[in-house]
Amino acid sequence: NAGVTQTPKFRVLKTGQSMTLLCAQDMNHEYMYWYRQDPGMGLRLIHYSVGEGTTAKGEVPDGYNVSRLKKQNFLLGLESAAPSQTSVYFCASRLSGTNEKLFFGSGTQLSVL
């Protein structure tokens, strides 16, 4: 059981470039999330999904898009990267809502120059 796997682990982009972060889970979880972690800001929710084919905006969705075409995968896209998107990105999943715990990936360190 791999749990929650994020790729890549590190990436450096130039302003205006695009990229996609992949999150994969093998636990048959319904709910998946993308958070960003910034010093002094804690974890902030970007987008989330409560099931295959569904997505919803979180607290800081601007500049990001997501897709959940398969239950096990949740993709986070940056169409035109900006320095303000330099952050550590965490994917998480859980079986359902209702007090279920989150399982986190190991994070992606993204730098936008």
Add this chain to the structure above:
Amino acid sequence: AQRVTQPEKLLSVFKGAPVELKCNYSYSGSPELFWYVQYSRQRLQLLLRHISRESIKGFTADLNKGETSFHLKKPFAQEEDSAMYYCALSDSGYSTLTFGKGTMLLVSP
């Protein structure tokens, strides 16, 4: 809107001292509260949740609805407790978790 406040960015204590990491929340409904921990070079993981009323690694947390608090406590801190601790609140639909900004706990020998 729901909100989680962790007033301390850093808490530094000596080994064997009591620890209390503060968490206050703002929420109109019946809250579901959690503590998550991130040890150095490890993934974020659940430490405990209020509904379970459990004690994990010697930590406990009691929900005080009157004071809207969910402080994390441990009577005797250990060096291995050094980590970043996040308090989190679940929304009424149980879809999302709102995290506080985190408190870094440093336990010195």
